[in-house]
């Protein structure tokens with residue numbers, strides 16, 4: 001047996017031992033679960049709730065132990081100095097210990113695992129060699145070594161461009177499934193530094209296409225949850241992506257890393273109760289995204305606090321009362337001075353108006369000979385409060401409002417908009433004009449949120465959550481601590497986890513569920529992907545969700561496709577974060593072969609896009625294929641279908657995207673669907689099929705084994721940001737690109 005085979009055998013034995021430990025833990029947890037379920041707990045509500053919370057916790061632990069089964073272990077470090085008598089350390093998805101609490105497997109996020117990602121020949125970090133283990137099921141199929149200690153080398157080289165080249169290339173050339181996978185086994189040093197960067201402040205990760213920005217952002221979320229468990233498990237992490245299709249693409253990554261306490265949301269879902277998917281026309285989107293909308297909404301709310309122009313006559317208790325506009329104006333001024341949101345300050349307005357009206361009515365009654373004592377004053381005030389006329393008077397001056405109503409009014413009443421924005425052009429005002437019944441768009445969501453902030457809670461619908469939620473959480477935590485002591489399971493579960501179980505029990509949901517449903521929830525950290533697309537108004541919403549401004553912001557300025565997106569990180573971020581943000585760049589392209597990357601970057605540069613050039617890790621096996629459609633109707637669609645068939649002839653096992661302009665999409669999709677039937681689908685539907693037909697915008701952030709691009713010139717000319725769309729489209733393939741010219 002050669003050295004390598006015997007090493008492989010040795011690793012197989014070690015790994016088998018680790019799986020054995022995993023199985024033991026699983027059966028212990030299963031037993032615990034069976035025991036809690038079996039135990040009679042009497043009829044006491046508290047005891048039942050505790051039992052159910054423990055049961056849920058053990059179920060979660062079991063799911064987690066099952067989720068880490070695939071590629072449980074993927075690395076080994078050979079150490080300079082033995083630790084606890086052991087000169088090596090295994091790295092995996094979770095940490096495992098034996099019964100004596102000795103470490104068997106180190107969680108990839110633990111500090112002791114750092115060298116697995118960071119050590120280099122010039123800075124070996126106390127490591128002599130690093131080994132990548134490639135697994136198939138529970139079996140080690142291959143080992144790749146990088147040796148940092150020259151004395152261990154027999155003639156080989158210690159320097160390598162990328163870490164764990166074999167394992168990395170295997171991962172990069174693997175067929176794509178339409179779902180993003182974790183990269184935990186092959187995270188590269190420049191990525192690892194970003195993943196482990198401090199929780200505080202805003203970190204911007206800029207990088208060209210395929211440099212792993214999305215992957216890094218998700219692994220950073222998992223890392224932060226691990227390293228700041230106490231703080232983040234109760235507040236949660238919010239991950240924001242551009243579309244539902246994108247979220248579906250990435251949703252499996254965090255659970256595979258053992259994390260479930262994360263809320264995934266599109267920008268259209270950030271306002272609870274509204275699920276916007278429709279996009280505005282570019283002009284409206286730019287306007288609605290601009291910061292001036294915040295001022296406009298503030299003026300709109302103020303303009304709904306207005307005294308009547310003339311005296312108003314009302315009748316209360318058969319007494320005619322002439323109310324001067326000044327009286328209402330004084331109450332408005334008092335309420336405005338509180339600085340509180342509209343619906344909350346209205347209470348002050350009503351109180352002052354009623355007080356003055358009561359005095360006026362009392363004076364009038366006295367003048368006509370009645371005697372009014374304090375008790376009578378109270379009755380008068382109550383009569384006024386419940387009088388129909390008074391209600392109309394006060395509501396006309398200061399009506400309680402919902403964000404939805406405010407926005408619908410603003411769009412549906414051009415005259416009011418003209419009053420509020422006298423300097424806008426007619427074209428701008430027209431861009432906002434809309435019928436009340438039309439659904440809200442993605443760009444409306446930040447405006448609804450801004451309005452909610454200015455308006456406060458709608459009366460009669462006070463936020464049920466806030467204070468009661470905090471109190472209940474405190475009670476749950478105390479109970480959980482007591483239960484952990486009683487059960488003697490200190491160290492196995494945390495009070496926070498168990499308290500989450502109580503919360504689910506009482507139908508209050510997990511941290512993630514409660515956070516997603518609550519507009520006033522503040523997260524411990526926010527991850528924003530494709531952040532270059534965000535408008536100033538969208539940034540305002542996100543900062544409201546995390547006032548501590550702890551952010552991971554990933555994107556590529558050259559890929560901005562939305563009309564209201566950013567033109568530089570400075571312009572986008574300085575108004576929000578001042579200069580409290582730091583920039584990291586990623587430069588290695590892991591997705592797209594060099595042959596394709598070069599051409600995409602050449603076209604993008606000549607169109608003047610501010611690209612970040614990338615270094616592709618592999619040259620690729622297929623040069624770009626160019627096809628020209630014949631002349632005549634439907635020729636483009638036919639040529640595209642032909643190009644797809646050609647590509648499927650090379651490999652029909654992977655995923656393929658046809659990317660086209662929105663205007664060509666119906667015809668192209670029809671031709672592809674006719675030829676490939678159920679194997680093809682449009683938009684989000686296509687993403688779960690081998691062939692997806694997408695617009696440039698829909699393809700953002702995704703990747704496919706092969707891409708067929710229909711009429712690249714039309715894609716570039718489609719919108720003012722068309723060049724970026726073409727750049728995005730050309731950088732989606734992991735293997736092959738076909739350009740079909742018209």
Ligand SMILES: Nc1ncnc2c1ncn2[C@@H]1O[C@H](COP(=O)(O)OP(=O)(O)OP(=O)(O)O)[C@@H](O)[C@H]1O
Nearest residue numbers: 183186187188209210211212213214215590591701
């Ligand atoms: N260290 C790594 N090991 C293995 N695969 C990696 C690594 N880094 C990135 N990848 C893979 O490269 C591909 C591109 O990554 P990702 O989608 O995160 O890039 P991106 O920078 O967000 O791209 P874009 O800007 O084009 O959306 C993915 O398939 C990802 O899994």
